[in-house]
Amino acid sequence: MKITFAEGIARAIHESLAADPRVVLIGGGIMGLNTGARALLEPVLRDFASRIMVTPISELGLAGAGVGAALAGDRPLVDLSTGSFVFQAFAQVVNEAANIHYMTGGQTSVPVTFYSLAGRRGGGAAQHSHATQAMLGQVPGLQVLTPGGAEDAYGLLKWALLESRNPSVFLSHPLLLGETAEWTAHDAFLPVGKARIRREGRGVSLIASSIMVPRALAAAETLQREHGVSAEVVDLRTIIPLDRDTVLQSVARTGRAVIADECHHSYGVAAEIAATLAEKGFASLKAPVRRVTMPDVPIPFSAPLEAEITVTAEKIVAGALAAVRAA
Amino acid sequence: MSAIATELKNETLVGFYEQLWRIRLFEEQVQRLAARGEVPGFPHLSTGQEAVAVGVCALLNEDDYLFSGHRAHGHVLAKGSDPYAVFAEIIGRQDGVCRGRGGSMHLVDVAHGVLGATGVVAGNVSIAAGAAWAAQVRGESRLAVVFFGDGATGAGVFHETLNLASLWRLPLLLVCENNGMAEFTGREEHSNVAKVSAFAAPYGIPTQTIDGNDVLAVYEAAREAIESIRGSGGPWLLECMTYRMAGHYVGDAQHYRSKEELAAMKEKDPIDRLRRDLVKRGIPENALAAVAARVKAELDTVVDRARRAPHPDPRTVLEDVYSAWN
Numbered sequence: 001m002k003i004t005f006a007e008g009i010a011r012a013i014h015e016s017l018a019a020d021p022r023v024v025l026i027g028g029g030i031m032g033l034n035t036g037a038r039a040l041l042e043p044v045l046r047d048f049a050s051r052i053m054v055t056p057i058s059e060l061g062l063a064g065a066g067v068g069a070a071l072a073g074d075r076p077l078v079d080l081s082t083g084s085f086v087f088q089a090f091a092q093v094v095n096e097a098a099n100i101h102y103m104t105g106g107q108t109s110v111p112v113t114f115y116s117l118a119g120r121r122g123g124g125a126a127q128h129s130h131a132t133q134a135m136l137g138q139v140p141g142l143q144v145l146t147p148g149g150a151e152d153a154y155g156l157l158k159w160a161l162l163e164s165r166n167p168s169v170f171l172s173h174p175l176l177l178g179e180t181a182e183w184t185a186h187d188a189f190l191p192v193g194k195a196r197i198r199r200e201g202r203g204v205s206l207i208a209s210s211i212m213v214p215r216a217l218a219a220a221e222t223l224q225r226e227h228g229v230s231a232e233v234v235d236l237r238t239i240i241p242l243d244r245d246t247v248l249q250s251v252a253r254t255g256r257a258v259i260a261d262e263c264h265h266s267y268g269v270a271a272e273i274a275a276t277l278a279e280k281g282f283a284s285l286k287a288p289v290r291r292v293t294m295p296d297v298p299i300p301f302s303a304p305l306e307a308e309i310t311v312t313a314e315k316i317v318a319g320a321l322a323a324v325r326a327a
Numbered sequence: 328m329s330a331i332a333t334e335l336k337n338e339t340l341v342g343f344y345e346q347l348w349r350i351r352l353f354e355e356q357v358q359r360l361a362a363r364g365e366v367p368g369f370p371h372l373s374t375g376q377e378a379v380a381v382g383v384c385a386l387l388n389e390d391d392y393l394f395s396g397h398r399a400h401g402h403v404l405a406k407g408s409d410p411y412a413v414f415a416e417i418i419g420r421q422d423g424v425c426r427g428r429g430g431s432m433h434l435v436d437v438a439h440g441v442l443g444a445t446g447v448v449a450g451n452v453s454i455a456a457g458a459a460w461a462a463q464v465r466g467e468s469r470l471a472v473v474f475f476g477d478g479a480t481g482a483g484v485f486h487e488t489l490n491l492a493s494l495w496r497l498p499l500l501l502v503c504e505n506n507g508m509a510e511f512t513g514r515e516e517h518s519n520v521a522k523v524s525a526f527a528a529p530y531g532i533p534t535q536t537i538d539g540n541d542v543l544a545v546y547e548a549a550r551e552a553i554e555s556i557r558g559s560g561g562p563w564l565l566e567c568m569t570y571r572m573a574g575h576y577v578g579d580a581q582h583y584r585s586k587e588e589l590a591a592m593k594e595k596d597p598i599d600r601l602r603r604d605l606v607k608r609g610i611p612e613n614a615l616a617a618v619a620a621r622v623k624a625e626l627d628t629v630v631d632r633a634r635r636a637p638h639p640d641p642r643t644v645l646e647d648v649y650s651a652w653n
Contacts, residue, residue, distance in 0.1 A: 024464060051464060053495065061453040061487030068457020068471070071442045072392060074464070096450055104435040105426030106647035108442070140648050165650035
């Protein structure tokens with residue numbers, strides 16, 4: 001059957017609450033302003049009201065409450081709403097949750113999941129559009145989950161809520177909520193920390209995560225159809241842990257790498273992948289690595305300005321063609 | 328002598344006296360070793376504030392959750408942690424309660440219910456609320472107590488937590504050690520609100536402002552608060568007026584204080600105060616002196632042993648960033 005990304009999330013939350021009484025929700029917005037997707041959460045709110053806290057707008061306090069509940073043995077999901085609001089909660093996410101296991105000499109850990117609807121959504125302007133994965137990727141102790149498809153939204157969130165022993169930031173994306181994928185309840189779940197080859201190819205590797213995954217897949221389709229270029233699409237799935245091996249193996253096969261990333265250009269996820277290829281995959285490269293990213297500018301409001309900087313399938317195609325023609 | 332003092336047995340009161348000395352002398356050792364360069368970082372002493380830790384923790388069960396901050400030595404010892412493991416931690420040894428990864432500002436001892444210590448002022452207030460919530464959802468009778476200074480009331484998260492604790496009627500005891508100082512800045516310069524207890528009122532959180540240098544007053548107020556909290560009465564805020572006889576950190580030259588002020592505050596030393604009460608009660612001076620001497624000998628042994636303990640193996644530096652992935 002096909003499920004949407006939003007259905008995957010709603011299903012993961014419902015099933016996790018049903019499976020383990022330690023799973024609790026601090027806030028239950030989850031789907032942002034998407035009315036259709038919000039309706040998917042009605043069964044959760046109906047069936048598990050006693051384990052869901054209705055919350056004030058209080059990101060720092062709520063994130064701390066999630067850390068404390070996890071220290072006390074619960075497995076909380078804290079809804080931090082729009083991705084940019086993780087900054088309100090940064091002191092708890094980065095300076096408390098991520099450090100606790102290490103600072104306590106391994107005595108305790110905090111399996112809390114911070115849920116965040118991150119990324120450029122259209123019209124969000126500078127304060128509601130951050131792709132935060134690279135900033136969070138700088139934080140040892142955190143897990144940064146960046147699903148690019150509905151099956152991974154379901155699987156990664158369920159893993160975070162039921163199995164993970166560490167704090168996670170789950171980066172959902174407003175423009176992914178309607179994306180669909182094939183899914184069956186009994187599928188063996190790809191281990192966390194493994195990237196997914198979403199499409200096999202021989203001429204160039206398109207490396208992507210989160211919203212970049214469907215755009216890279218669209219780019220691969222165009223490359224094949226219009227340019228005769230066979231592109232492989234690597235979906236990183238998680239930024240921490242990062243599956244460098246699968247990236248290196250893919251590029252060893254194709255000889256070319258184009259990294260699509262919704263973070264800003266400098267110090268982004270793409271920069272880390274490029275550095276990995278330079279350090280460990282240099283001999284495989286037939287052309288310079290190309291990054292297709294957001295320029296280093298706050299996200300503008302006006303639609304033509306926003307479109308100008310958005311990482312689209314067309315820009316990924318252009319990056320791939322440049323890589324292919326460079327050799 | 329207060330009503331509570333007549334109610335409590337001599338044995339209990341002498342126990343308080345012993346704990347006060349344990350914290351005082353423990354921190355004197357921290358100070359001594361810090362002066363010799365044997366304590367990494369910048370430890371913060373609670374000298375003069377010990378009565379708050381002792382009076383509150385005397386009422387806690389082992390499984391109650393305790394959260395503290397950067398000035399935590401007294402709270403942790405009063406909650407029941409092993410002085411050896413705490414001292415070894417403060418000097419960065421493998422036998423430390425956090426295996427040398429945390430240090431003075433991050434004393435966590437899960438086995439004794441010490442779930443959190445943070446170097447970030449106010450960092451643990453909302454975390455304590457979360458632990459209290461977890462206990463509440465599970466229908467447990469335990470509570471969470473969090474210690475913080477008046478400096479923490481300048482942080483937004485303190486106010487966010489009052490709102491959450493009140494809304495959710497959490498089993499949370501907020502204990503403010505109002506020592507009149509936010510690090511190096513006096514209260515009159517860091518807030519226009521004279522009493523921290525005033526913040527509780529708009530949220531309907533019961534509160535008391537008490538003399539934090541009187542261990543019996545602390546005990547009495549904390550007992551009322553804790554009984555109420557365990558009876559599902561929701562959170563309490565205790566404001567304990569006290570005085571930090573030490574600087575903000577070991578080595579602080581304290582230019583912001585006059586000698587007269589320090590001398591005046593020594594008159595209010597919580598240990599001497601309890602000693603006078605106990606003598607009035609008929610406990611001989613020499614028996615009390617023997618208590619202090621015994622604690623001193625105990626700590627001398629602890630410190631000698633901790634100083635001989637090995638440092639962590641540098642090859643283990645990358646361990647415990649994550650609990651096992653799956």
